[in-house]
Amino acid sequence: MTQFTVSLATQPASSGWGESALLSFTEHGATIHLPERGDGLLTIQQAARKLDGLSIPEVTLTGEWQFEHQWAFALSFTRARNPATIHFCDNGDKERIQQCYEAMLFTRKLVNDTPEDLSPENLAQRAAEWIKSLSPDAVSYSMTTGEELAEAGWIGIYNVGRGSDRPPVLLELDYNPTGDANAPVTTALVGKGITFDSGGYSIKSSEGMLDMKCDMGGAATVTGALGLAISQGLNTRVKLFLCCAENLISGHAYKLGDVLTYKNGVTVEVVNTDAEGRLVLADGLMAASETNASLILDAATLTGAATVALGNDYHAVFSMDDRVREAMLECAKAESERFWPLPLEQWHKDRCPSPFADTANSRPQKGGGGGGASNAAGFLARFVDPQGKGWIHLDLAAAYHGKGTAEMPVGASAVGIRSIAALLRQQG
The missing domain is CATH 3.40.50 (Rossmann fold)
Incomplete structure (x- = not known):
């Protein structure tokens, strides 16, 4: 031909x-x-x-x-x-463009697959196997599944996922090319892996639910970025945590009014079961903090508020650490990807008050009210360094297009993998 x-x-x-x-x-x-x-x-x-x-x-x-x-x-x-x-x-440029393209294809395929095919366990397994295939001798991983999560104290992932017949999973993957079991972890990546989001008892409309297979876009993006960085010669130790669950309704699902007590003692009242991403990420951020990594980066398709602010053109960047925020933005600029900073202050931690717990998981109004993306970031700030040192939160407004545009096809974009991979390589 x-x-x-x-x-x-x-x-x-x-x-x-x-x-x-x-x-x-x-x-x-x-x-x-x-x-x-x-x-x-x-x-x-x-x-x-x-x-x-x-x-x-x-x-x-x-x-x-x-x-x-x-x-x-x-x-x-x-x-x-x-x-x-x-x-x-x-x-x-052929080798470099091919590396980026293969990481893009993996990331997009993961996000675009049907929620029936991509269960929480399947997401964790496919992510782990792909990373391991890129550097078999440097990668090890473990998965905490179902009731094991409750026993281990990972109550956010457990409660969000317990309404489904398919169990939730926390994947912990260790990429350690140094050969030294005591090598420091330079970066910990945390990804939201909600393989389908019905909204739970705060149920979404049919139209709002249609694209919710994409709610694991954060997990796919950090996995794609790590794989890309490895193919580009990443030589420092990185840990990857994927918080995987289906947010479904059943007689065993978590409910509005429940109060969750996290491993760090923070109590959270559930006022919206559709604000589940931050509940699972809280576990991932605590697990990441236990590694003593100098940089923690989480990524999630977390809030509609970020999309209202930025459309589907930019990823939102939140950090209380000026140095790491600027490093993220500089990498994005160098890689020709669109990232934009949104506000995050200490007082955002208290923007979702509760009379029954230390905080609620949202505000009891549509979309979490004004400043919803910053309030969600403020919630997450309770589970990292108290001053936010070394922590970046990405709200991936540009991860998925429900409708095609003049520039982008329908579905996952994989935008962000290049910038995050560049940031990983910088941390050496």
Whole structure:
């Protein structure tokens, strides 16, 4: 079969293709016409979406493509169902772009899979096996499952997941390339892995529930980022914690008005069973803190409030540590990924008051009320260093697109894996 080639041009398309045409075609492929000003990335993404709509089985990028141009094309051309094959340019960036692309494919596949296929145990197992396949001798892992969670005191994950017949899981994975069992942990990653979120007794609408297979996007993103960093030569010790559960309704499900007592003594009144992500992340953050890692990063599709603030274009960054927040933002800028800081202060810890416990898990109003994303981050701040030193919370507003756009396909984006991988490599 003749290869379908895609090249770039700095000259406009001939008038026959229309005014300011993104694309022109030849017998063997297409040319993307870059604008006179700017980096051309948006143009490449829009052209890639149009080409993807032609259901071409595979394309070959030819000519002069910079790394970011190839990455922009890959992000937009790779649809969720039966994605086409991309043959990247055989230049100095080929190994790097292939590493990023494989991590993107893994991350997107994990998020886009059906909730029936992706149980909490399946999510934990697939994440662990993929990471181990990248560096078999440096990776070990364990899983705490079902009633074992209650016995071990991981009551957030246990209670959120106990309404399902498929048990919740805490995955602890240790990537230690040093060979020294006493090597310090430089970074601990924590991911929200809610494989399906009905909202529990605070049940979502049918429309609101449709895309809730994506509520494990945080777990997928930190796993994809760690895998990418390993393929890029990460040489420091990192631990990964995935907090995996299904939030379903049953006679055994947790209820509004329940009070949970965490391992660190914090008591939490459940005023919204649909604010479950922060309940599971609390366990993961405490487990991460036990490693004495110099950096703790958690990632979650946590609040609709972050999406209201930033749309589906940026990930929200929260930290009370100016140094690590700036490091995250600098990595994102260097990797051409969109991250944006939102406010987090000590007093956000108290923005969800409860007369029955130290705190509630939200405010008893739709979406948690004004400042909901910051209030959720404030809740999480109770489970890390009291001053927030060395901790970053990412609310992944750009992790998933329920509807396709002119630039992005429907489904998981995998945006963020490059920036987090870069931050991991920085910690050495």
